[in-house]
Amino acid sequence: MGKTLVEKIWEKHVVRSIEGGPDVLYIDKHLIHEVTSPQAFAGIEKRGVPVARPQQVVATADHNVPTLNQHLPIREELSRKQVEKLTENCANHGIELYGLGHQYQGIVHVIGPELGFTQPGMTIVCGDSHTSTHGAFGAIAFGIGTSEVEMVLATQCLMQSKPKLMRINVEGSLNKGVVAKDIILYIIAQISASGATGFFVEYAGSAIRSLSMEGRMTICNMSIEMGARGGLIAPDQTTFDYVQGREFAPKGEAWNKKLADWKELYSDADAQFDEEININAADIEPMITWGTNPGLGIGINGHLPTTETLSEGEKRNLKKAMEYMGLQEGKTLKGMPVQHVFIGSCTNSRIEDLRMVADIVKGRRKNDNVKVMIVPGSQQVAAQVRAEGLDKIFEAAGFEVRQAGCSACLGMNEDKVPAGEYCVSTSNRNFEGRQGAGARTLLASPLTAAAAAITGVVTDVRELLG
Amino acid sequence: MQPIQVVKSRFVPLPLEQVDTDQIIPARFLKATTRDGFGKNLFRDWRYENDDETKPKQDFVLNNPLYGGEILVAGKNFGCGSSREHAAWAVLDYGFKVVVSSFFADIFKNNALNNGVLPVQVSDAFLEQIFEQGPEATLTIDLAAQTITIDATGAQENFDINNYKKTCLLNGYDDIDYLLSMKEDIAAFETARG
Numbered sequence: 001m002g003k004t005l006v007e008k009i010w011e012k013h014v015v016r017s018i019e020g021g022p023d024v025l026y027i028d029k030h031l032i033h034e035v036t037s038p039q040a041f042a043g044i045e046k047r048g049v050p051v052a053r054p055q056q057v058v059a060t061a062d063h064n065v066p067t068l069n070q071h072l073p074i075r076e077e078l079s080r081k082q083v084e085k086l087t088e089n090c091a092n093h094g095i096e097l098y099g100l101g102h103q104y105q106g107i108v109h110v111i112g113p114e115l116g117f118t119q120p121g122m123t124i125v126c127g128d129s130h131t132s133t134h135g136a137f138g139a140i141a142f143g144i145g146t147s148e149v150e151m152v153l154a155t156q157c158l159m160q161s162k163p164k165l166m167r168i169n170v171e172g173s174l175n176k177g178v179v180a181k182d183i184i185l186y187i188i189a190q191i192s193a194s195g196a197t198g199f200f201v202e203y204a205g206s207a208i209r210s211l212s213m214e215g216r217m218t219i220c221n222m223s224i225e226m227g228a229r230g231g232l233i234a235p236d237q238t239t240f241d242y243v244q245g246r247e248f249a250p251k252g253e254a255w256n257k258k259l260a261d262w263k264e265l266y267s268d269a270d271a272q273f274d275e276e277i278n279i280n281a282a283d284i285e286p287m288i289t290w291g292t293n294p295g296l297g298i299g300i301n302g303h304l305p306t307t308e309t310l311s312e313g314e315k316r317n318l319k320k321a322m323e324y325m326g327l328q329e330g331k332t333l334k335g336m337p338v339q340h341v342f343i344g345s346c347t348n349s350r351i352e353d354l355r356m357v358a359d360i361v362k363g364r365r366k367n368d369n370v371k372v373m374i375v376p377g378s379q380q381v382a383a384q385v386r387a388e389g390l391d392k393i394f395e396a397a398g399f400e401v402r403q404a405g406c407s408a409c410l411g412m413n414e415d416k417v418p419a420g421e422y423c424v425s426t427s428n429r430n431f432e433g434r435q436g437a438g439a440r441t442l443l444a445s446p447l448t449a450a451a452a453a454i455t456g457v458v459t460d461v462r463e464l465l466g
Numbered sequence: 467m468q469p470i471q472v473v474k475s476r477f478v479p480l481p482l483e484q485v486d487t488d489q490i491i492p493a494r495f496l497k498a499t500t501r502d503g504f505g506k507n508l509f510r511d512w513r514y515e516n517d518d519e520t521k522p523k524q525d526f527v528l529n530n531p532l533y534g535g536e537i538l539v540a541g542k543n544f545g546c547g548s549s550r551e552h553a554a555w556a557v558l559d560y561g562f563k564v565v566v567s568s569f570f571a572d573i574f575k576n577n578a579l580n581n582g583v584l585p586v587q588v589s590d591a592f593l594e595q596i597f598e599q600g601p602e603a604t605l606t607i608d609l610a611a612q613t614i615t616i617d618a619t620g621a622q623e624n625f626d627i628n629n630y631k632k633t634c635l636l637n638g639y640d641d642i643d644y645l646l647s648m649k650e651d652i653a654a655f656e657t658a659r660g
Contacts, residue, residue, distance in 0.1 A: 015655045021630025038499035078497035129549040145551035145577035155645040194543040317483045412493045431488040
């Protein structure tokens with residue numbers, strides 16, 4: 001019987017299998033940031049053990065950093081101390097840090113790929129659930145907790161049980177105005193926010209193959225939002241073209257050798273999956289979420305569900321979500337005024353995302369009642385935005401362009417949405433209070449977010465595409 | 467890590483589904499650089515009006531003096547969302563040793579196990595039976611036997627846990643001790659793969 005892509009990569013990384021227990025899995029690359037690492041460093045220091053393989057670790061400051069005036073000391077004391085702690089830990093343990101002010105600083109899941117640190121066939125972890133992003137390159141990549149960060153720092157290994165495997169095939173051509181974010185929001189709406197728990201998901205099919213690396217990253221990024229530990233896509237020429245020539249990508253003869261290995265990374269034709277789901281790309285409309293988990297999404301012209309026929313438990317949950325969001329069952333979101341638009345996060349802050357936004361807003365101006373914030377995913381993305389003159393388009397439209405960081409995706413720094421106000425956001429979570437206490441988040445693609453910025457209401461972007 | 471063997475206690479019911487880690491511990495409390503003190507911010511925004519500790523929300527179960535104990539019982543998909551281990555630290559620091567649900571998110575489950583908090587997954591029907599009990603009712607969780615019992619009715623279910631993790635919890639061992647003991651095997655693995 002053939003093997004799946006996950007099995008091929010997994011088996012090459014098993015140091016030892018424990019009977020009736022997990023595998024000891026070797027980790028190729030470890031990304032760290034300021035929020036989930038300090039207790040891990042404290043842990044290894046308490047045990048008196050060094051960082052096992054510092055050259056396989058890269059650090060950046062992203063979750064907790066301001067997106068204005070990054071050249072100045074961080075004003076908020078606790079945030080400043082946390083970032084200083086990261087700097088100190090990296091210096092003490094010989095870890096490369098792309099901190100504030102560095103040309104490579106940015107959201108950990110944006111910089112890994114753009115530096116070529118992320119490569120096919122690798123095992124990659126980070127103390128962040130959106131580590132699944134790196135699966136877009138055909139890698140086993142998943143988020144871990146701080147105790148596990150400590151394990152990887154100390155030993156470059158983790159104890160992991162082999163996941164169940166799901167394949168999601170998206171076949172056909174995408175409709176006008178439908179992009180990668182809509183595909184993944186559609187999938188999560190179909191299978192629910194817990195529908196892939198315990199699984200690694202391989203995305204396949206012609207609609208997936210047609211996506212750029214940025215689009216594939218958007219898809220894999222949100223795997224965790226349906227509960228999956230990770231998501232991945234078999235590498236192909238699109239992947240190899242993206243990786244080649246990047247800072248940490250193999251060069252010369254080493255490149256040729258790696259490329260030959262990478263070309264073997266696909267699920268065999270007779271490989272078995274525990275579950276397989278087929279989706280017709282033509283069924284997908286521009287998507288938007290109305291509720292307080294990413295599974296509560298609808299097509300832009302759709303209606304909120306009615307709760308009449310649901311079980312007591314489900315009814316309780318949906319009613320709680322509607323109450324929090326200030327929405328009623330059966331209603332549509334289209335035409336509803338919004339007060340904020342946030343374009344950024346590890347889901348949608350790459351250059352392609354920002355080009356997409358620029359295409360919509362070029363020659364237009366934002367609605368007066370909306371505040372629009374664009375936060376590029378990294379310093380390199382920001383530099384590219386300037387090089388292409390997109391910043392001029394955004395400024396002319398009345399958008400505020402900030403500096404790189406996680407920003408209003410998780411509301412750890414001062415970039416927050418006020419209580420009760422609506423934000424169309426290109427980020428990944430619409431949980432209660434995620435973008436600030438009481439904030440109401442509507443998740444959507446960069447196109448749909450750009451459309452809302454221009455009109456001031458929830459809009460079907462196809463009406464602006466002409 | 468404190469070992470867990472048998473926990474017999476009253477429980478705190480939270481009959482909500484999809485309780486995500488942003489609710490368990492909101493992001494603004496993740497700025498600490500130590501593992502201590504997260505319990506006071508557990509479910510912070512469900513617990514207090516406008517983030518004000520002098521204004522507890524009376525309808526939230528942690529503010530109801532009738533309920534208490536070392537066991538938290540919640541609806542399905544508990545702990546979904548962010549990988550923040552601070553969620554497990556907050557649950558533990560508040561005083562819970564066991565979380566019962568009909569479904570756990572993966573990363574939370576691992577984080578809990580790595581901190582000596584036992585996630586006990588039960589059927590939907592058994593979960594409903596627990597929610598039907600009053601505030602004086604107790605549950606007994608026996609890790610060695612892998613059973614959970616509603617003491618008043620005697621209703622019992624078995625729960626799954628992998629043998630390795632079970633041994634760790636029963637003895638208070640953690641994974642790092644095990645991995646550190648494998649140092650030479652790890653180096654040999656690296657050499658072999660080139």
